[in-house]
Amino acid sequence: MTAFRYVATSQDGENKRGMIEADTQRHARTLLRDQGLWVSEIGEIATGTTSLGRSRGLGGQRLSVWTRQFATLLDASLTIEQALAVLIEQSEDEREKQLAGALRSEILAGSSLSQALARQGKAFPELYRTIVAAGEESGRAATVMQRLADYLESRAALASKVALAFVYPAVVMAVSVLVIVGLLTWVVPQMVTVFQSAKTELPFLTRAMLWASAAVRQWGWLILLLLIAAGVGSWQALKQEAIRRKFDAWCLRVPLFGRFVRAGNTARLASTLAILVGSGVPLLKALQAAVGVISNLPLREAVQESARQVREGVPLSRSLAPSKLFPPVLIHLIASGEATGRLEYMLDKAAAQQSQELENRVATFTSLLGPMMVLAMGIVVLLIVLAILLPVFEMNQLVK
Known part of the structure; x- marks a missing residue:
């Protein structure tokens, strides 16, 4: 039998969409007619590489x-x-x-x-x-x-x-940027221009803030376009393998972010190998399939090199160790699993350990990132307030 997708109208005028199985399209129309449906469109759900499979x-x-x-x-x-x-x-x-x-x-x-x-x-x-x-x-x-x-x-x-851990910092950052832009484009010009008519030289901080306000009001759209262009250009550049490799290698060297990348990729690698090996897939084939779950190019190439060495008879732990890109705990747990014949169990343990480490690091990072961003926003707002108040203090001194 073949599956057919249809659009039909019921006896009460309601439009219905669905799928029905029949030997032929005529048979499908007959079955739908027996259900009291009048078919307006019907087509076979193609087998093979469908449009659904091609796109998403x-x-x-x-x-x-x-x-x-x-x-x-x-x-x-x-x-x-x-x-x-x-x-x-x-x-x-x-x-x-x-x-x-x-x-x-x-x-x-x-x-x-x-x-x-x-x-x-x-x-x-x-x-x-x-x-x-x-x-x-x-x-x-x-x-x-x-x-x-x-x-x-x-x-x-x-x-x-x-x-979800990064939702709160992202919201704080967005609100902070909007507040600062609002202060620079609306509050600062209205408050400070009052003191410009006094024919006195404004403090440096006030003049700098006025310059920043004018730049945002006059060239804000250009700055936004340049930022968008830089983002799109960077995205396109990262599609080139050589640039992507250098960028991914740099990410691994960044003190805090590098640990996130390493832990996330290690957890995916270990859990993928665990389920493949546990399902009876040979280790070499499992390594070749697991390459696809690794997003970082240097780590992916290290796994590909490991697969080449495993093909030559080298144990998995020894083939991963020379790259020095994976956490030592992963190498030790794999070596223990190979020695005891419990590789699947040790890979599961490594995946759980790396996943927990990633969650802990992300939780710590985001719990600190939120207050740091609020502090940074407070400093910027303080500078804007000082830029407005300093002329007032100087005028008071002149009056005295």
Whole structure:
């Protein structure tokens, strides 16, 4: 059977959109007519590399939820085809329905789940497809899908915690900039021009603040355009591999930010290797798949070099150590896992340790960043107030 997407009108005039499975398009129209629906548009949900797969998938959060639902249905002893049918029926998201329908059509045509996922282009990451294929080969598809759901949820939770931690400092920074710009463009000119008619020389701080106010009022739009152009130019420049490599290497050397980058990439690497190795994927293939989760180029190249050495028979811990880019605790835990035959368990421990370290560092950094930004804003506002009040003090001295 084939999945068809339709737009139809019910007997009471209500427009309905949905998906239906039928042998042919004519059969689908007949089934919809039997339900009292008049079809205005109908089309087959194409298998293979669909437009959905080319452009976008479900997104990290939705993909983790979808995977959890799928894993739960498989764990309840449903077949893959039955689980996908349930997902199609219960989903309220059109993209999810289309994706599940395309997968189910592939399964009914005789493809395996990993093959069906591969034909959806970029809708499913390569790591996702590798883990599913490993589950099919080992005969533990339901168990592997549960582990995959855990992995996606933990990654989404960590990313959400890090993002939310920076919301408060970002809001404080935005408000601070708006307040300072408002003072420079409206308050300072109105207050200080009163003293210019006194024909006395204004204090240096007042003159400097007047100059800054004039620059913001007259050239503020140009400054904003230059900042936007610089941001866009930097973004485009970072797309060049040579510049990106130098930038990423510099990020690792920055005293505080470098620890964030190192911990985040290490946590993703360790958790990815843990689930791949635990799912029965050979270590070399697991390393090759894990390269895609590392965002920093020097760290990514270190993992690629490690994979080359592992291919030659070098243990994982010894292949990662020479780069000196990864935390020593990761190397020691991997070495312990290789020595005791519990590599998966030690990789899980390393991932948990690095994730906790990242959360602690981000929490400490953001708890200090907020007050520091408020202090900086207070200093700027104090300077503006002094620039306004100093002429008043000098006029009082002249009167005396």
